[in-house]
Amino acid sequence: MSSPTHITRLAPYREKLIGQECLTCGNIQYPPRKTCIRCGSRNLKLKELPRYGKVVTYTLIYYLPEGYDYIKPKAIAIVELANGVRVFSELTDVKPTDIKTGMEVEAVLRLIKKGGSNEPPIYGIKFRPRIR
């Protein structure tokens, strides 16, 4: 259960893959922090990350947390974007048996959590097989 205010505050980073570039060492990171995770610099600027990448590793989850068991199995993956930054996300628009490590994927905006009686729905980035 998260508050609508908190959800709205995070929306730009969840819905658009907005990370940061370190102006000191050039590192790019996601999600945003106050300092660079490589060199410690506070000299960071927001940067939109590439929408394409490949699956580094994935899992199909059959026993899901409360509130999430409307998609089964849930395909979760770590995706390495074209610039080398890795993000944690969900795979969508794909049959579980078709998922492979190394497969090319692209970012899409999707519902990531259904709303409840006291909670708005939450949107965020998922990845689907890349359409060329």
Place this chain on the structure above:
Amino acid sequence: MRRVAIVSAGMVKVGRHVDKSYKDLFAEAALKALDCIGNEVIPEALIVGNQMSSSLFNQDSFGAILADYVGLTGIPAFKVEAACGSGGAAVYTGYMAVASGLHDCVMVAGVEKETDHATPKVTFALGKASDADYELIYGTSFVGLNALIMRLYMETYKAPREAFAKFAVLMHENAVNNPYAQMRYRITVEDVLKSPVIADPIRLLDSAPLSDGAAAIIMCSEELARKITKDYSVIAGIGMGTDHVYIASRRDLLSLSASLKAAEKAYRMASVGPKDIDVVEVHDAFTIMGIMALEGLKLAKQGHGWKLVEEGVIAKDGDIPVNPSGGLKARGHPVGATGVYQVAEIHTQLTNQAGKMQVPNANVGLAQSIGGAGTIISVTILKRP
């Protein structure tokens, strides 16, 4: 800093305790530990490792409510939370309290009650060990995070699936000798490979069970310990480290860098190396974590941990006996209590009180407590005085 000793330990059989609340479990362990030291010494503080009291029982003020239940109201009492590594973090905190001279004697306890609730609710509560805003929000389970790591490990190091199953088989074999273990029965490699998939490639029998349990130890200055008992052990080294909670940000997903940091500190403080360790309790929440735990303690090189299973090195009669208790896999994993169980188990090894689990001539023992999927890790090294 002065030397810190462990003078007594109390444990509850890990399992499904329908008839007991978390308070009852805590009290059973705490009173056992207190009874061992007689009436002359009363703990000056209570430090409790626990992850989910708030998520599952709506209870904060956790240290104070437990202190009240066993007649310790008045003393400093608080909870330490580091997800499934809460127990190890509580030991770390207790060590600081006594080593610094602030207290002469403290009780460090751990308690968790998981089986009162439906599994999806506990799955969500355990998932809070991950990054709530960027990982848990997708509906991942904690098992899912470990499954991501396991697939990458297997593909990167060409580790055979059977090696992981053999780790689970060994843990069950060891647990048969542990009167406090939840799963005191043997399993086969085939049982593991045929058990239901929880989060591919992790199966049910790769996973620690949901557990209820509590453990407590009494820590004193060594000076005070000598007056209480001759059966004490000494905390010779202790260390702790962290890594990115958001696992995609890690420099190397297959390196338990928080464990390497914690172990390096603990080894240096204790003036020992991996080869000097006679008995180990590692945090094998999943078989993948058990194998990576060995690498995180430098008992094996990165990518080679699974070979120690295949070669029999970590069996009870091997070069490095690992988890004579049965580990998280088979002793069970009452998450915030587990780290305290592990230190209590090493203490019983070094004071010859481990019964059928006893590793002969164990002089140096190590306990490793992992919070999250390798996020907050503590390592405690005990020696005989």
